[in-house]
Amino acid sequence: xxxxxxxxxxxxxxxxxxxxxxxxxxxxxxxxxxxxxxxxxxxxxxxxxxxxxxxxxxxxxxxxxxxxxxxxxxxxxxxxxxxxxxxxxxxxxxxxxxxxxxxxxxxxxxxxxxxxxxxxxxxxxxxxxxxxxxxxxxxxxxxxxxxxxxxxxxxxxxxxxxxxxxxxxxxxxxxxxxxxxxxxxxxxxxxxxxxxxxxxxxxxxxxxxxxxxxxxxxxxxxxxxxxxxxxxxxxxxxxxxxxxxxxxxxxxxxxxxxxxxxxxxxxxxxxxxxxxxxxxxxxxxxxxxxxxxxxxxxxxxxxxxxxxxxxxxxxxxxxxxxxxxxxxxxxxxxxxxxxxxxxxxxxxxxxxxxxxxxxxxxxxxxxxxxxxxxxxxxxxxxxxxxxxxxxxxxxxxxxxxxxxxxxxxxxxxxxxxxxxxxxxxxxxxxxxxxxxxxxxxxxxxxxxxxxxxxxx
Amino acid sequence: xxxxxxxxxxxxxxxxxxxxxxxxxxxxxxxxxxxxxxxxxxxxxxxxxxxxxxxxxxxxxxxxxxxxxxxxxxxxxxxxxxxxxxxxxxxxxxxxxxxxxxxxxxxxxxxxxxxxxxxxxxxxxxxxxxxxxxxxxxxxxxxxxxxxxxxxxxxxxxxxxxxxxxxxxxxxxxxxxxxxxxxxxxxxxxxxxxxxxxxxxxxxxxxxxxxxxxxxxxxxxxxxxxx
Numbered sequence: 094x095x096x097x098x099x100x101x102x103x104x105x106x107x108x109x110x111x112x113x114x115x116x117x118x119x120x121x122x123x124x125x126x127x128x129x130x131x132x133x134x135x136x137x138x139x140x141x142x143x144x145x146x147x148x149x150x151x152x153x154x155x156x157x158x159x160x161x162x163x164x165x166x167x168x169x170x171x172x173x174x175x176x177x178x179x180x181x182x183x184x185x186x187x188x189x190x191x192x193x194x195x196x197x198x199x200x201x202x203x204x205x206x207x208x209x210x211x212x213x214x215x216x217x218x219x220x221x222x223x224x225x226x227x228x229x230x231x232x233x234x235x236x237x238x239x240x241x242x243x244x245x246x247x248x249x250x251x252x253x254x255x256x257x258x259x260x261x262x263x264x265x266x267x268x269x270x271x272x273x274x275x276x277x278x279x280x281x282x283x284x285x286x287x288x289x290x291x292x293x294x295x296x297x298x299x300x301x302x303x304x305x306x307x308x309x310x311x312x313x314x315x316x317x318x319x320x321x322x323x324x325x326x327x328x329x330x331x332x333x334x335x336x337x338x339x340x341x342x343x344x345x346x347x348x349x350x351x352x353x354x355x356x357x358x359x360x361x362x363x364x365x366x367x368x369x370x371x372x373x374x375x376x377x378x379x380x381x382x383x384x385x386x387x388x389x390x391x392x393x394x395x396x397x398x399x400x401x402x403x404x405x406x407x408x409x410x411x412x413x414x415x416x417x418x419x420x421x422x423x424x425x426x427x428x429x430x431x432x433x434x435x436x437x438x439x440x441x442x443x444x445x446x447x448x449x450x451x452x453x454x455x456x457x458x459x460x461x462x463x464x465x466x467x468x469x470x471x472x473x474x475x476x477x478x479x480x481x482x483x484x485x486x487x488x489x490x491x492x493x494x495x496x497x498x499x500x501x502x503x504x505x506x507x508x509x510x511x512x513x514x515x516x517x518x519x520x521x522x523x524x525x526x527x528x529x530x531x532x533x534x535x536x537x538x539x540x541x542x543x544x545x546x547x548x549x
Numbered sequence: 550x551x552x553x554x555x556x557x558x559x560x561x562x563x564x565x566x567x568x569x570x571x572x573x574x575x576x577x578x579x580x581x582x583x584x585x586x587x588x589x590x591x592x593x594x595x596x597x598x599x600x601x602x603x604x605x606x607x608x609x610x611x612x613x614x615x616x617x618x619x620x621x622x623x624x625x626x627x628x629x630x631x632x633x634x635x636x637x638x639x640x641x642x643x644x645x646x647x648x649x650x651x652x653x654x655x656x657x658x659x660x661x662x663x664x665x666x667x668x669x670x671x672x673x674x675x676x677x678x679x680x681x682x683x684x685x686x687x688x689x690x691x692x693x694x695x696x697x698x699x700x701x702x703x704x705x706x707x708x709x710x711x712x713x714x715x716x717x718x719x720x721x722x723x724x725x726x727x728x729x730x731x732x733x734x735x736x737x738x739x740x741x742x743x744x745x746x747x748x749x750x751x752x753x754x755x756x757x758x759x760x761x762x763x764x765x766x767x768x769x770x771x772x773x774x775x776x
Contacts, residue, residue, distance in 0.1 A: 341630050345602060348629035349558055352650035356564035359654050363571075379653075386651055387736055397633055404634040419705055420731055423744040447633055451735045458738040 102284055109280035116272020120265045127261040134257065138250045142229065149181065150231050150243045157235055169194040169241075181245055182215070182228055188238030197228075197242065217246075227251050286315050298531075302330040337402045344393050351389070355382045391518040394451060398525035403445045410440040413449055414474040414483055421457045429466040436474040440481045442549055444530040452526040455519040456485040456545055463489030463543070480549045488542035497536040550595040550665055551575045555585030555611065556627065557603055565598070568654050569661070582606025589615050594622045596665055601628040601639065609642040616643035623664040627652070636734060655768035659720040666719060679714040682774045684753060684761055686714055695753055705730070706749050713762070713772040722769035746770055
């Protein structure tokens, strides 16, 4: 199966197609050239024997007028013996078609209405056996009801023509075979190279930027292209690394003072009585640190996802969706919301399990936040036309069609959400994570409510 | 317990040392990686708390060097980086647990406690039967009984209880539960873990006089026998 596919792949490759077109063109060219040669040679060979016969017929026609029958018979006998039987042939018959003179054993059985030229076969000795030879001849009547046949053995010329025809066919077939074979070989070579390149490209797209395309020690276009792409990858890797370094130092420079703030506040709280107003102030400080931390976490995760600098692995999406539903089921039930799910098993994607979980958590957090009591949330993992899709549907207020694009931007909170807790980064994180996984994020009307689809 | 803190940020280091000493531990401190590695290799430690970005020797390199010399001292890595997969690299380098800054001291103390007691409690990984007071959990038959009475639990409640029992007597935070039971590392906006715990509490404590599952204010939960 695999081999068959590879074979078909080669047949579909561009070098094979190109060489197929070329070999057909060359074969047609060869056929035309050799055909012309064949035609010309036949003309010359046929023409010369025909002229020979015409001249002989002319001579005999003149002789029969001046010679007596017995002299004419003698002449015919003489001419027949002069020639090897494979050369000129003669036959004179009486009105009953009995041979009188000549070197052909019998008058050929030929329909009377045939034209000036006739062709027939005669057995001639060939070593120990006999061979049928093709003869070409003209007939003409003699006085007294006698008839004369003058012709020539054309077997040799037929042999030459046959040989030429076979050579012509062989040349065309050989041209085609060489062309197709060469094309197949080139196609396989190119496909092997293209296959190696696309295998590496897949790994690179999965986030392994350290991979490079294989380069052979040759100066052809593919190798040049591969070298240039590798140069580009070096650049991208450098940029990504730089981006990661910037992110890491930004994270470090924000987390370190936040940590100090938290430590200072906590240290202060330890020395204060539980209900003192000063302690309550410090408690508010730590609450704000928590908020800043979760906003910072969200921003960093968005940045990581957007720059694609996250390690990727095989993620069992079925397990992930099921366990997220399982994680959120009790809390939604407590709020009087029914969380229903339908998850097909065995769906795998390449990506970051933690980021996908965070994205799904954001969607579920949102759905729970906006769904009224006795509402429903439905979570699906299903196989759509192009690939798996995760859908989170609620029957909350939804998002108006004209605002759906906007909410994916950073820190957008629609009016109705202002009184609810949250950083406003939830959906932009979902958008970034979706993009990181090469998926599409689609917001839709669930009638009523919001339907969010992650189409992988 | 003897704990080493390797942290270059002085405010964080001082508070950490103070809190750990107040909790009754012996504390050594180092403000750079080299000194940290030197201390970690020469002193008999119960736990090392190592910041990830350190002068002179990087925190990860410190842990790797320590592991290369065959030391199995539990290490808690503190990180101020971007997280997500930094956690994985940290754990791969030989760290045993990973905490991102800013952290609550209660979270850190709970994790230090869990690390220190890993393996030495009666309810270790290897045991198929976990026991606390009259509560018993059999990992093989997936049967839970309290006072001989069978308790019906969902698969997830069972996992949750198993995790709590393995950490019985310790404080277990919400993030520890999310990591340990669900293998997720994020802060849910809604109180998802609390609801799971209250369901588990319903199942194991409702019909009994002495509650086993306690809420530790400002920290998390604890499964223990006494008040």
